[in-house]
Amino acid sequence: MLPSLPSRAVAARPAVRRLAAARLLSMTGTDASGVAIGFALYAQTRSTTWLSLSLLLTIGAGSVLAPIGGWLGDRLPRRPLMIACELGSGALFATLAIVHAPIAILAIGLLASALGSAFGPAAGASIAHVAGPERLSWANGLIASSANLGKMAGRIGGGALIAVAGPGAVFLFDALTSIASALLIASIALPFGGRERRAGAVSAAAPARGRARGALGAAEAAAPAARASTGGGMLLVLRDPGIRPVLLAACVGTFATAFSMTAEVPLVFELGGGALALGALTACWALGMVAGSWHAGRVLHAGNEATGVLAGRSLMALGIGSVALAGTLAPTLLAYLGGGFMGVAAQSLVMRRTPDDQRARVIGAMDACRNVAFGGGVVLAGFVVAPLGPSATYAFVGAGMLLGCLPLLALVRRLGGVRPLRAPRPAVAATEAA
CATH class of the missing domain: 1.20.1250.20 (MFS general substrate transporter like domains)
Structure with a gap:
């Protein structure tokens, strides 16, 4: 089920590295914004109830929408779907930079979670198609370590940026990282699978699988x-x-x-x-x-x-x-x-x-x-x-x-x-x- 064509062997390595770079940028911005949302909600309300509500909405959105996002990732071309989710997320967080009402922060955060529920399954499914079976574990390791590094950088950098410039600057930073991630994804020439599969492509993974x-x-x-x-x-x-x-x-x-x-x-x-x-x-x-x-x-x-x-x-x-x-x-x-x-x-x-x-x-x-x-x-x-x-x-x-x-x-x-x-x-x- 995993494509392994000789003509793709050379292109797979730089393509995976671009996916890893995109994930690093995306997770840095996402986790920085997570810190900023919590800070902004508490600064506005002085209530832990709003923080709990934000967490429960995020978990609830992920639970309900992840299967729908997975269906979209199989029914639509994955690359355009991922780019659209990143650009949409960037627009939402840019809006958060000028919106301060707690209910608006929750609503925009919920919409961003919905986009993430569509992006995540499509991004995960695309790795196997881009990397091929021989490099699958290496690709997953590189992308996962990049994502974890981005989470660390986002949480530390988000707190520092809030201290210097406030949560609005963090939201703008997240918007920029989302745009940069979308550009990196768009620059990858290999197909991402799903509806983007090319006619006649065959898999060399079936025997090994x-x-x-x-x-x-x-x-x-x-x-x-x-x-x-x-x-x-x-x-x-x-x-x-x-x-x-x-x-x-x-x-x-x-x-x-x-x-x-x-x-x-x-x-x-x-x-x-x-x-x-x-x-x-x-x-x-x-x-x-x-x-x-x-x-x-x-x-x-x-x-x-x-x-x-x-x-x-x-x-x-x-x-x-x-x-x-x-x-x-x-x-x-x-x-x-x-x-x-x-x-x-x-x-x-x-x-x-x-x-x-x-x-x-x-x-x-x-x-x-x-x-x-x-x-x-x-x-x-x-x-x-x-x-x-x-x-x-x-x-x-x-x-x-x-x-x-x-x-x-x-x-x-x-x-x-x-x-x-x-x-x-x-x-x-x-x-x-x-």
């Missing part, structure tokens, strides 16, 4: 029934015994993460830290996610991606759970390393198992499920963290993530057992890293 799947080849039977509907992505996810365990583990992990995020600040103070320790925790998140996703792109391939998902999720569980026993925040670095590594492995595995004309819908369906899980965790965490205490909450999160590893362990066994987490041979590693 069949060998990698082994006993899991029955998933293809779900494809014809799923092609036409908006919910076809979820149908394919539920019928594919290789994607189901990945989604189940992701939902368990995302649900548990909501508890650890709620307990972060209380944990810092329980361990005797302050603002500096909280900053160190943010630095661990950034460093771990960037390094983990970057390393994943260097060692993962079709034969070991399932092992990579299991290893990354296990490292997350052990890192977060160890905080309660170690009495220090240091193990969180291991947790975030595992998170970055696991994300690349899971995305690559799902992409290899999904037909191009349904890939955006599968990504949208999985995004919706994770948003629902996170929203449920956020609601329950408010009632659980205080009685348990932050350290016990982290132990609970670690245990929950370990529980989420069980379906992944079954998946690895079904695919032939644990595989070494290294490139299969130097020639392949050099090709993907070039």
Whole structure:
């Protein structure tokens, strides 16, 4: 299902790098604006209720609209869709620079979330088509590390820019990064898949995909029934015994993460830290996610991606759970390393198992499920963290993530057992890293 034409081999590397640069710019602006929206809402209202409402609207929009965005990503040409979403987002945030009413900020933020729900699945689905099967893990690792770096830069830079020039300057900065991202996407000559597929293009990935799947080849039977509907992505996810365990583990992990995020600040103070320790925790998140996703792109391939998902999720569980026993925040670095590594492995595995004309819908369906899980965790965490205490909450999160590893362990066994987490041979590693 993944195109691998000799004539595209040379063009794929710079195209992926442009996608990574676009993602870096886009996430820098998006996360900076997230900080600015929270600041602007609280400065206007002095109420945490508005902040909670903003978060719930964002989660709700992602849960409801992600499947629709996935359908658009399969039914429309992906490149124009992504460009339109970026330009639309730029226009919305430019408007936020001159709008100050809290209800207007919420409404514009909701519209931006809707555009993001269309952009995300199309962008994710396009990676496999642009990179090809041989460079898929490398491409996912490069783009994921760029996105994580952008998130870090956006959160730090957004706060600094607010202090210097106010939230309006951040919104204008986001608009500029959106335009720059759209221009980079437009400059890529390779097709992005979906309705943009060229007649006569053939895939060289089918044989490799069949060998990698082994006993899991029955998933293809779900494809014809799923092609036409908006919910076809979820149908394919539920019928594919290789994607189901990945989604189940992701939902368990995302649900548990909501508890650890709620307990972060209380944990810092329980361990005797302050603002500096909280900053160190943010630095661990950034460093771990960037390094983990970057390393994943260097060692993962079709034969070991399932092992990579299991290893990354296990490292997350052990890192977060160890905080309660170690009495220090240091193990969180291991947790975030595992998170970055696991994300690349899971995305690559799902992409290899999904037909191009349904890939955006599968990504949208999985995004919706994770948003629902996170929203449920956020609601329950408010009632659980205080009685348990932050350290016990982290132990609970670690245990929950370990529980989420069980379906992944079954998946690895079904695919032939644990595989070494290294490139299969130097020639392949050099090709993907070039």
